[in-house]
Amino acid sequence: MKSLLPVLTVIGAIVALWYGAAVWLNSQWTLDQAARAGREVSLVEILADTMAQERPVLPAPHQVAEGLWQGVAGQKITSKRSLVYHGWITFSATMLGFAMGAALGILLAVGIVHDRAMDMSVMPWAIASQTVPILAIAPMVIVVLGGPPLNLPPLFAKAVIAAYLTFFPVVVGMVKGLRSPETMQLDLMRTYNASRAQTFWKLRVPASLPYLFASMKVAVAAAVVGTIVAELPSGAVAGLGARLLQGSYYGQTIQIWSALLAAATLAAGLVAIVGLIERLTLGRMGMAR
Structure with a gap:
């Protein structure tokens, strides 16, 4: 208590x-x-x-709470007024984008750590990419991917925006983690005549996991933001971003705040899930924190 x-x-x-x-x-x-x-x-x-x-x-807190309750429990989950329905649309794109961004970030981090040329060339570009406002590139990505000749589904276009915000925290955290083993530990692996691959899998990867999970918590929350931003200029009719836009069109501030709290709850839930996976993974490895 x-x-x-x-x-x-x-x-x-x-x-x-x-x-x-x-x-x-x-x-x-x-x-x-x-x-x-x-x-x-x-x-x-x-x-x-x-x-x-x-x-x-x-809106007062009780008005927002009532709007949130009506959007979650007061509608069928298949209703276009249901926050569960809109939340699922946003969740789907977020998870796809998070998976794409995390995979790209991990691959880039491995390359940066093992190749000096990539370290000198890719890392500065990765940093520079985050200086471009997401609101500036989201419409361009949606037009390029959603229009001819590609005509990709809106889900993929939104996922690309989410991946754009996801990969940077992951690549920075993973690079830091892969480089975290001390010189003494690396020298010990050389003493054991360990190959580069063995050093990577048995020393660098386990050492990087705490850093990776910490960066993934940031990345999954950023992926939710990216998905919602992507829903705003795309003319989407479903998703929490679309719900926010509809509320702003008609001056429904209670609807706007309800959708905001739903998005915050979604992001918090995803961060909690990543944290749970972190505890289980590190616990099995004897690295519980």
Whole structure:
């Protein structure tokens, strides 16, 4: 219970600040409506109205929670209004992009560690690639892959954007991990007359796993962001990004915040799954942290 107290305190403070901000931002509409009607409103009336507006500037926490509940449990999962349905679309592209980006990052890291030419040429380009805003390249990727002559499905185009944000954390973490063995350990492998492949599989790879899993936690969260960004300019009708866009078109702020929390929950869940796999893997190797 003592360990939960700090967490609950922080959550309580965030909720209190959220309610305060909702009253402050939404009260202007209440005051404007009262001024047009030529009447005065009390503080109690202001508080009540700011907590129940249909299209508030900032929805109150209970409004977002209700919208999230309706989107998850209040609809059939096949309904176009269901957050489960939209979440699955985003999840599918995220997982494909994460797999592609992680595989590319690991392959590049192996090449960078074992080939000085790749280290001097590929690594600077990998770093430079992350300076390009994702919002700038997402429309171009979607047009190139989704239009003729390729005409690839939208799922693959979104996955490419997710992979773009995924590979960099993985390649940086994996390079750091593969280079983490100390000189003494490498000299010991040479003493055993170990081949380069044996040194790689028996020393470098096990040493790199903590770094790899740490980078994959960052990468999987970035993959969710990449998928949602890819859904915005593509005219997608499904996915959490499309749900955000629809909400912005019609001023449905509660829908926007519900979709945001659903995306955050999805990212947190994926990070937790990677963490669980990390504990199981490192535990079996006797490297539990």
